Amino acid sequence: MTITRREFAVGASGVLLGSVAAPFVRRAGAADSTIRIGVVNSMSGGLAPYAQEGQPAFEFIIKKINAEGGIKSKGGAKIELIQADDTSQPARAATEARRLITEENVHLLTGTILSAQMLAMTPVLDELKMPTLSVWAGGARSNYMFTLGYPYDRGYAQSMHDFVVFLRDAQKFDIKTAVMGYSNYEAGQQVNKFLTEKLKASGIQIVGEAPLDIKAQDQTSAMVRIRSLKPDVVVGLVTPRDGILLHQARYNLNYHGSIFCGGTGGYSDLSLWKDLGPEIGKAVLTRNLFGMTGFSPGAKIPAMQAIIAELRDVAKLDRIGQGAIQYAQAARVLQMVLESSASLERDALLDAFKKVYIPFGDPHLYVAKPRGLRFAADRLLEDGSAMFIQWTPEQQQQVVFPKEFAQTAPRPRT
Amino acid sequence: MRQEFYKTLLSPLWLVVLALAVVVPPLLPSYYLHIVILSLVYVALASAWNIVGGMAGQISLAHSLFIGTGAMLSSALLLKLGINMWLGLVISALVSGAMGAIIAWIDFRFQLGHLSFVLITLAFAEMGTVIVEGWEFLGGASGLLLPRDTGNFWAFQFGGGIGAFWAMLVLAIASILINVAVLNAPLGYYLRTIRDNENAARAIGVNILRYKIAAMVISAMLSSVIGTAYVRYLTFADPYLLVSPIIIIEIVLFATVGGLGRAYGPAFGALLLVPLGEILRGKLGGTLPGLHYFIYGVVVIAVILMSPRGLLPLFENWWARLRSRPVATKQG
Numbered sequence: 001m002t003i004t005r006r007e008f009a010v011g012a013s014g015v016l017l018g019s020v021a022a023p024f025v026r027r028a029g030a031a032d033s034t035i036r037i038g039v040v041n042s043m044s045g046g047l048a049p050y051a052q053e054g055q056p057a058f059e060f061i062i063k064k065i066n067a068e069g070g071i072k073s074k075g076g077a078k079i080e081l082i083q084a085d086d087t088s089q090p091a092r093a094a095t096e097a098r099r100l101i102t103e104e105n106v107h108l109l110t111g112t113i114l115s116a117q118m119l120a121m122t123p124v125l126d127e128l129k130m131p132t133l134s135v136w137a138g139g140a141r142s143n144y145m146f147t148l149g150y151p152y153d154r155g156y157a158q159s160m161h162d163f164v165v166f167l168r169d170a171q172k173f174d175i176k177t178a179v180m181g182y183s184n185y186e187a188g189q190q191v192n193k194f195l196t197e198k199l200k201a202s203g204i205q206i207v208g209e210a211p212l213d214i215k216a217q218d219q220t221s222a223m224v225r226i227r228s229l230k231p232d233v234v235v236g237l238v239t240p241r242d243g244i245l246l247h248q249a250r251y252n253l254n255y256h257g258s259i260f261c262g263g264t265g266g267y268s269d270l271s272l273w274k275d276l277g278p279e280i281g282k283a284v285l286t287r288n289l290f291g292m293t294g295f296s297p298g299a300k301i302p303a304m305q306a307i308i309a310e311l312r313d314v315a316k317l318d319r320i321g322q323g324a325i326q327y328a329q330a331a332r333v334l335q336m337v338l339e340s341s342a343s344l345e346r347d348a349l350l351d352a353f354k355k356v357y358i359p360f361g362d363p364h365l366y367v368a369k370p371r372g373l374r375f376a377a378d379r380l381l382e383d384g385s386a387m388f389i390q391w392t393p394e395q396q397q398q399v400v401f402p403k404e405f406a407q408t409a410p411r412p413r414t
Numbered sequence: 415m416r417q418e419f420y421k422t423l424l425s426p427l428w429l430v431v432l433a434l435a436v437v438v439p440p441l442l443p444s445y446y447l448h449i450v451i452l453s454l455v456y457v458a459l460a461s462a463w464n465i466v467g468g469m470a471g472q473i474s475l476a477h478s479l480f481i482g483t484g485a486m487l488s489s490a491l492l493l494k495l496g497i498n499m500w501l502g503l504v505i506s507a508l509v510s511g512a513m514g515a516i517i518a519w520i521d522f523r524f525q526l527g528h529l530s531f532v533l534i535t536l537a538f539a540e541m542g543t544v545i546v547e548g549w550e551f552l553g554g555a556s557g558l559l560l561p562r563d564t565g566n567f568w569a570f571q572f573g574g575g576i577g578a579f580w581a582m583l584v585l586a587i588a589s590i591l592i593n594v595a596v597l598n599a600p601l602g603y604y605l606r607t608i609r610d611n612e613n614a615a616r617a618i619g620v621n622i623l624r625y626k627i628a629a630m631v632i633s634a635m636l637s638s639v640i641g642t643a644y645v646r647y648l649t650f651a652d653p654y655l656l657v658s659p660i661i662i663i664e665i666v667l668f669a670t671v672g673g674l675g676r677a678y679g680p681a682f683g684a685l686l687l688v689p690l691g692e693i694l695r696g697k698l699g700g701t702l703p704g705l706h707y708f709i710y711g712v713v714v715i716a717v718i719l720m721s722p723r724g725l726l727p728l729f730e731n732w733w734a735r736l737r738s739r740p741v742a743t744k745q746g
Contacts, residue, residue, distance in 0.1 A: 040701070041700075043699065043700070043704075044699075044703045044704045044707065048703075082700065083699075083700025083701060084696070084699060084700045085695060085699030085700055085706075087695065087699070087707075089654070089655060090646060090650065090652045090654065090655065091650075091652060091655050092695070094648070094650075095448060095449075095452075095692065096694075096695075096696065096699070098444055098445050098448055099445045099696050102443050102444040102445045103443065103445050103696075116556075116557065116652060116654065119556075119557060119559050119650045119652070120648070120650045120652060121415070122559065122649070122650065123562065123563070123574075123648075123649040123650070125576065126562065128444075129665075141559060184547070184548070185547075185555045185557065186554070186555040186556040188555075189554050189555050190556060195726060342608075353479045358472030363683070
């Protein structure tokens with residue numbers, strides 16, 4: 001079959017006319033008994049793994065809420081999810097947020113919304129006054145944005161600092177010097193800035209930096225630099241991809257002179273073993289390495305154990321990592337906001353976000369928050385703390401910090 | 415040159431554009447107004463790039479450096495040193511012009527072939543990315559968040575929405591008119607001669623260095639100014655968008671699909687492909703991730719196969735054939 005120029009012209013004109021006419025075509029109004037939640041995710045592009053892992057868990061919890069009678073305070077209204085793909089580009093996240101708010105008439109927004117997306121969406125949210133829950137942003141610049149992500153300062157940096165000091169003071173590890181080994185992107189730089197200050201204030205000498213080029217295909221040069229500086233500890237925020245390359249380089253150089261500690265994905269992601277292979281994994285992950293995480297299958301938290309079992313046995317998800325748990329938690333936070341909100345007006349929903357509180361021990365608190373989950377005045381989590389794990393040769397995690405959730409003591413330096 | 419330029423400038427078509435600009439934007443919902451603004455940004459950028467890429471035939475990938483300079487430097491000057499963004503716009507444009515001149519000089523001095531020029535400019539673009547991501551003054555990898563746009567014109571604010579639309583419309587028209595002016599001036603003839611055969615141009619006495627530098631400086635400064643206006647509209651200066659080679663690849667695509675080297679070709683391509691890409695993503699991106707890329711790709715491939723010189727020449731041919739068709743006379 002061949003397409004003539006005339007046929008092509010007709011088709012192209014149809015596409016163009018459709019595009020032009022679209023704004024003037026009235027959308028069928030949503031039923032009153034549904035609550036529309038816009039979900040801005042990176043479904044394609046470099047950040048897609050976040051949503052690919054988290055979205056199925058999010059949808060499972062939302063379906064469960066609907067099946068159990070919907071939002072009871074709103075007459076059993078069911079939640080409808082309206083998806084959007086930002087293609088991993090912050091400017092497009094802003095465009096999609098605008099579309100969901102003005103064209104799809106959503107009541108709330110949520111989604112992966114990493115920090116760059118958060119910044120790009122800020123003017124849109126402020127202009128349209130849309131309450132929004134980010135699953136992963138490390139900050140919240142809009143007055144309408146709340147986030148479940150670890151704050152750069154009192155989340156990532158404080159947790160890493162506390163763990164290093166715990167190793168030194170409580171576990172008697174010989175730690176005097178540090179090299180900042182971090183993924184050289186927006187979040188990595190921010191965390192590094194806060195962490196450097198905190199470590200210096202605790203008497204640890206920073207002997208150098210080894211920023212990891214996020215576009216690099218190999219991190220041998222960074223590892224060579226670390227080896228030449230030979231610090232007691234290498235610490236920083238590392239993405240899964242950079243973590244894999246760093247661990248490979250460490251294996252190739254057979255370097256074990258420092259303790260590696262950091263997070264989150266580059267040290268704690270369950271997929272590390274698969275990507276590195278058992279031989280490299282056993283050689284580097286189980287030796288002088290501790291990973292920061294908000295989730296660990298072994299953590300002594302009944303609600304976390306229960307959601308893992310539910311996602312595995314009922315939802316039949318094959319990938320249950322930190323991303324899945326974080327999204328499941330987001331669904332529960334949204335449920336609480338909708339239940340407690342006086343109405344579905346934006347101001348009422350905003351007030352409801354400010355009053356969210358899920359205490360430690362609640363069956364709906366899936367993440368490790370000893371002080372419970374609530375938002376501080378800056379709309380970030382009040383309790384930004386995280387856990388630290390060590391790997392076993394059986395590819396299992398053992399929580400070693402903090403003591404409330406710890407299964408065992410940190411393995412001594414070898 | 416003057417005759418053609420003034421003929422274009424005084425064309426009644428501008429009255430139609432003006433009428434549409436006054437009537438349509440207030441009727442558009444916020445999302446579709448945003449798409450129109452975005453389309454105008456790319457009309458301006460593709461037209462600016464066309465002076466070098468289309469008329470001189472030099473496929474420059476360094477323009478992300480100029481757009482990024484306009485966006486990031488003017489934002490940093492405002493946020494870090496309190497320099498008014500109008501002044502920041504001028505400083506950024508001058509810096510971009512200087513960088514453009516250096517790149518053009520390198521091209522001339524080392525007699526770079528087409529492929530070498532593409533690679534050299536890509537290297538400059540990558541250097542720009544590395545510098546911005548690693549330099550705290552320019553916001554590093556985190557970027558910079560500008561103050562809210564309250565519509566204070568003297569602070570380079572246009573009030574978002576309709577105000578941003580007018581600002582971008584002015585830039586898009588200015589960019590197209592500069593294309594028309596260059597195309598019909600001696601500079602345009604020299605650039606096309608250089609594009610078609612550089613050795614022949616040199617043999618007949620065309621000053622290659624002077625005209626290459628002139629084209630690059632005009633194009634770089636214009637791109638920088640558009641970059642400053644674009645970042646003011648976005649409010650967030652995102653280095654991964656504004657200094658990324660991705661933006662220049664999109665611009666080259668729009669210009670190629672519309673018609674390289676023509677005054678209106680790149681604008682035509684941007685007006686076609688930006689709304690198409692945005693609306694396809696909006697309609698399909700959430701439910702069938704990646705499908706919008708596929709459809710977009712198929713449309714682009716189809717256009718390039720149907721009309722390798724771009725869509726504008728194709729429509730011009732159709733129009734010419736329509737006009738030259740003999741009028742049917744009644745028989746009997």
